[in-house]
Amino acid sequence: MKDRLAESLKQSRADYTEIRVERTWSSAVSFRGRRLETATVSEDQGGFVRVLNKGCGWGIASFTSLDELPGMVRRANELSRAVRLDEPIRLADVAAQTADAILDLDGDVRGIALSEKKQLLDRYNGAMLAVSNAIVDTQANYRDEVSEVWYVNSEGASLYQLRPEVVLSGTAIGRRDGNIEKGLESIGLRKGWHSVQNYEDRFRVVAQRAVDLLDAPRVRGAAYPVILDNELAGVFIHEAFGHLSEADFVYENPQAREMMTLGRRFGKPVLNVGDNGAATGLRGTLPYDDEGTPTQDTPLITAGILVGRLHSRETAAKLGERPTGNARAISFRHPPIVRMTNTYIAPGQQGVGFNDLISDIKLGVYACGAFGGQTMLENFSFTAGWGHMIRDGKVAELVKDVVLAGNLFQTLDRIDHIAGDFTWNQMGGGCGKGGQFPLPVTEGAPHVRIEEALIGGDV
Amino acid sequence: MIDRLLDSARGRVDNADALWRREEQTAVAFESGRLKAAGISEEAGINLRVLANGRMGVAGTTAAKPDPKELVERARASAGLGEIVQLAFPGATAAPLPSIPTFFDHTANASLAELIRMGRLLVERLSRPGCQINVSVQREVADTAVGNTAGARGEYRATGIAVTADLTRIAGDDVLMVYDQYVGADMPTDADLEALVRSVETRLAAALTVVTPPEGALPVVFTPAGLAAVILPLEQALSGKTVLQGSSPLAGKVGETLFDERLSIEDDPLTPGRPASRPVDDECVPSRCTALVERGKVGRFVYDLETAARAKTESTGNGRRGVFGKPHIGYTNIRFRMTDGGRDGGAQQAAPLPSHELGGGLIADIADGLIVDDLIGVGQGNVISGAFSHPVGLAYRVQRGEITGRVKDAAVAGNAYDVLKRIGGVGRDGRWLGARWSPSLLLEGVSVARR
Numbered sequence A: 001m002k003d004r005l006a007e008s009l010k011q012s013r014a015d016y017t018e019i020r021v022e023r024t025w026s027s028a029v030s031f032r033g034r035r036l037e038t039a040t041v042s043e044d045q046g047g048f049v050r051v052l053n054k055g056c057g058w059g060i061a062s063f064t065s066l067d068e069l070p071g072m073v074r075r076a077n078e079l080s081r082a083v084r085l086d087e088p089i090r091l092a093d094v095a096a097q098t099a100d101a102i103l104d105l106d107g108d109v110r111g112i113a114l115s116e117k118k119q120l121l122d123r124y125n126g127a128m129l130a131v132s133n134a135i136v137d138t139q140a141n142y143r144d145e146v147s148e149v150w151y152v153n154s155e156g157a158s159l160y161q162l163r164p165e166v167v168l169s170g171t172a173i174g175r176r177d178g179n180i181e182k183g184l185e186s187i188g189l190r191k192g193w194h195s196v197q198n199y200e201d202r203f204r205v206v207a208q209r210a211v212d213l214l215d216a217p218r219v220r221g222a223a224y225p226v227i228l229d230n231e232l233a234g235v236f237i238h239e240a241f242g243h244l245s246e247a248d249f250v251y252e253n254p255q256a257r258e259m260m261t262l263g264r265r266f267g268k269p270v271l272n273v274g275d276n277g278a279a280t281g282l283r284g285t286l287p288y289d290d291e292g293t294p295t296q297d298t299p300l301i302t303a304g305i306l307v308g309r310l311h312s313r314e315t316a317a318k319l320g321e322r323p324t325g326n327a328r329a330i331s332f333r334h335p336p337i338v339r340m341t342n343t344y345i346a347p348g349q350q351g352v353g354f355n356d357l358i359s360d361i362k363l364g365v366y367a368c369g370a371f372g373g374q375t376m377l378e379n380f381s382f383t384a385g386w387g388h389m390i391r392d393g394k395v396a397e398l399v400k401d402v403v404l405a406g407n408l409f410q411t412l413d414r415i416d417h418i419a420g421d422f423t424w425n426q427m428g429g430g431c432g433k434g435g436q437f438p439l440p441v442t443e444g445a446p447h448v449r450i451e452e453a454l455i456g457g458d459v
Numbered sequence B: 001m002i003d004r005l006l007d008s009a010r011g012r013v014d015n016a017d018a019l020w021r022r023e024e025q026t027a028v029a030f031e032s033g034r035l036k037a038a039g040i041s042e043e044a045g046i047n048l049r050v051l052a053n054g055r056m057g058v059a060g061t062t063a064a065k066p067d068p069k070e071l072v073e074r075a076r077a078s079a080g081l082g083e084i085v086q087l088a089f090p091g092a093t094a095a096p097l098p099s100i101p102t103f104f105d106h107t108a109n110a111s112l113a114e115l116i117r118m119g120r121l122l123v124e125r126l127s128r129p130g131c132q133i134n135v136s137v138q139r140e141v142a143d144t145a146v147g148n149t150a151g152a153r154g155e156y157r158a159t160g161i162a163v164t165a166d167l168t169r170i171a172g173d174d175v176l177m178v179y180d181q182y183v184g185a186d187m188p189t190d191a192d193l194e195a196l197v198r199s200v201e202t203r204l205a206a207a208l209t210v211v212t213p214p215e216g217a218l219p220v221v222f223t224p225a226g227l228a229a230v231i232l233p234l235e236q237a238l239s240g241k242t243v244l245q246g247s248s249p250l251a252g253k254v255g256e257t258l259f260d261e262r263l264s265i266e267d268d269p270l271t272p273g274r275p276a277s278r279p280v281d282d283e284c285v286p287s288r289c290t291a292l293v294e295r296g297k298v299g300r301f302v303y304d305l306e307t308a309a310r311a312k313t314e315s316t317g318n319g320r321r322g323v324f325g326k327p328h329i330g331y332t333n334i335r336f337r338m339t340d341g342g343r344d345g346g347a348q349q350a351a352p353l354p355s356h357e358l359g360g361g362l363i364a365d366i367a368d369g370l371i372v373d374d375l376i377g378v379g380q381g382n383v384i385s386g387a388f389s390h391p392v393g394l395a396y397r398v399q400r401g402e403i404t405g406r407v408k409d410a411a412v413a414g415n416a417y418d419v420l421k422r423i424g425g426v427g428r429d430g431r432w433l434g435a436r437w438s439p440s441l442l443l444e445g446v447s448v449a450r451r
Helices: A002-011 A066-082 A114-129 A200-213 A230-245 A254-259 A313-319 A354-358 A408-413 B002-009 B068-081 B105-109 B112-126 B190-207 B228-237 B240-245 B305-311
Strands: A016-032 A035-052 A058-063 A098-102 A135-153 A158-176 A179-189 A222-228 A273-276 A297-302 A342-345 A363-368 A372-376 A379-383 A386-391 A394-399 A403-407 A415-418 A423-425 A431-433 A436-439 A442-445 A448-455 B015-031 B034-052 B055-061 B131-148 B153-171 B174-184 B216-222 B263-267 B290-294 B334-338 B368-375 B387-399 B402-407 B410-415 B423-426 B431-433 B436-438 B441-450
Touching: A002 A016, A002 A066, A002 A135, A002 A158, A016 A066, A016 A114, A035 A066, A035 A114, A035 B055, A035 B068, A058 A066, A066 B034, A066 B112, A114 A135, A114 A158, A114 A200, A114 B068, A135 A200, A135 B240, A158 A200, A179 A200, A222 A230, A222 A354, A230 A273, A230 A297, A230 A342, A230 A363, A230 A372, A230 A379, A230 A408, A230 A423, A230 A442, A254 B153, A379 A408, A379 B387, A403 A408, A403 B387, A403 B410, A408 A415, A448 B441, B002 B015, B002 B034, B002 B068, B002 B131, B015 B112, B034 B068, B034 B112, B055 B068, B105 B131, B105 B153, B112 B131, B112 B153, B112 B190, B153 B190, B174 B190, B174 B387, B174 B431, B190 B387, B190 B402, B228 B240, B228 B387, B240 B305, B368 B410
Parallel strands: A058 B034, A098 A158, A222 A363, A342 A442, B216 B368, B334 B436
Antiparallel strands: A016 A035, A016 A135, A035 A058, A135 A158, A158 A179, A222 A448, A273 A297, A273 A342, A363 A386, A372 A379, A379 A403, A386 A394, A403 A448, A415 A448, A423 A442, A431 A436, B015 B034, B015 B131, B034 B055, B131 B153, B153 B174, B216 B441, B263 B290, B263 B334, B368 B387, B387 B402, B387 B410, B410 B441, B423 B441, B431 B436
């Protein structure tokens, strides 16, 4: 394959050419209620060409028929030449990498019979259904893949990456009369078959929660002191801050650049945030990004001060900074854009625990788990899976419909206490941006306290 | 391709159906007012479903020259693990498929230069100091063929074009984003592009002043875009799948009046000029219109073949499938038909307002309330229950019948089933937004929280 790509590169008349080819083997099993929905094996493959010429813009072609590769290189070049630019696009220098990066398959999913995968998921689905008669519906999904990615560019990069992935998810729907609640479990790992065993308890717990939520009151909408659990704190930092740290948001926009000036204070000195694509064994981990740049640990906020941002080669060149290995594409169907990898809030002082965060809160909310989050730049929303009221320094009754609405700047600045109990939260699903969803990412955080945050709901 | 595949399946399985689709896209992107990239994408794939020993299995591939035998074997292996289902594929019909224009030469033949020209026009019209303008123009031509071993066949070509403009204004730490789009099967006319420009301009102008949000249970005008959060629970509950699973709050309520009697909603795959329109669904079922809500009463649920078979009813022609995975239920075009207003309404009481008129003519009697145009996090909560609770992405305060400015740091919450029981007013600004046509609706007693 590498030779074939090298040959096509040679044929290209563009100033800069890159080619990415992917072949993905995947299998999927899903249950809905007691019924199997599907058990299937799929093969997806295709290519992506991107070229650049002096005084011109990007020319891009993606295709499923690899026989078309030489023709697509030509067409991408024509498209580039049709885009006239006064200000040229420059790419920051990256030493051309040549490597075969084979991640540990951890029990190659291609060697496991589909029937075994069905049995495994049947057990997890059954664990949810067995919790209570109030569980009227479930969705359980298993998906695995082994993806081979070849990348070459006209500067001499030549990479082959083998990436496994396995995702398990479960939704339990509890219903009593007109009242409907759900519990959600999601596990996503850049690993294989060995890593998805023995999760019955986690599926049981989410079904029980769906049942418990049926009796829980809605949280009263108001501003409260809020403690985020590890999972929600991770989603929070990804949604509320991570997206703003993606340099494609600021690089063409002077006002945005001003807002995100390095050196600006974003939080109290307890706050440290980063993005680490090179962390070992996580779902957002990859040795090289989709422009062939090695990944790294990039500090974004250090002691409350904005110190860095995430780059592609183009955004780094424009801002005179260094590429960080954050140019990613969800598949050959898309160009690489600036994305997060494994984003984290660093742990606070060792020994600081949940009790230290909660003890002086008279009335507050402990927001747990995440149904999802969305950001509109300075404004964000995230939906907790469930919550508890905090009363007189203690975790009190279960509440539902906990939605945090907030303004980034105010909220980050109101983080006043961070525990030492850091965990990576390896969830399935993924991040969406620019029509590219779901991109595998990981979030990590300890328990985090926000002095005051707005919780939506009935007032 | 379909015929070769189905031939290969005959004799090796009980029955089979397949979809083949080839899509070609051409896109241009303007970033911060500059044309930055032009791209094409070509993709073809095939999806096969089989019934073998009464069990269902699927297989899909994007391989350029798929081996029919291998694909059938893979689907058979999938069926080996599959569930038993009494699925009858529709046979060849004597009547022709409904005739619906899905292909427009104009769109298919538009040159790259023409797509660039449209984008440039929007950039020129919408550029202003302190604002960043991004525009994208995307054109698609798709060929679809469906068939099954019972003899049914369907084939059509479709075009689609999406023109989107989003404008970002950052002033200090205040970030304002205004967005709109034209989506159609045919190229936008100059008037369509003008409407897009006016829509973005109007909403930007009204947003420049930031005012304190109100608080309490208030009248809120949901624009066609803002309505997404209110409609999503209904879309989920009206799916035959959630009804079958027992999780739909509308199960067993067909014929009951649960909504305002002026409200009718239908799924209509036969609307000319819409990219989601089609003569036949992805399972060879001829397209037809389905009344989801009729004058406030729960109407029909939508079904694909498998869900219909399990629920012992008929497919409504809402089968949708991709290259991978099995067919599932999908809506086509969702249309609101309001009986006292809106361009598509029955007895029209007043002339339609242009869609850029904020509030659709519904704000005159509002003493204090909101116009909600965009909410953040729609689809993330416990949607099926009807409950929604979202911070506002773009919303305006209305005081004494006038828009006084944009509100920030506010959240709206309610339950779709409660707020649609009594609609306070129907806007005269009905429009298409993607695959949904609706006017603005004035809904009362919506909970508004602020910091």
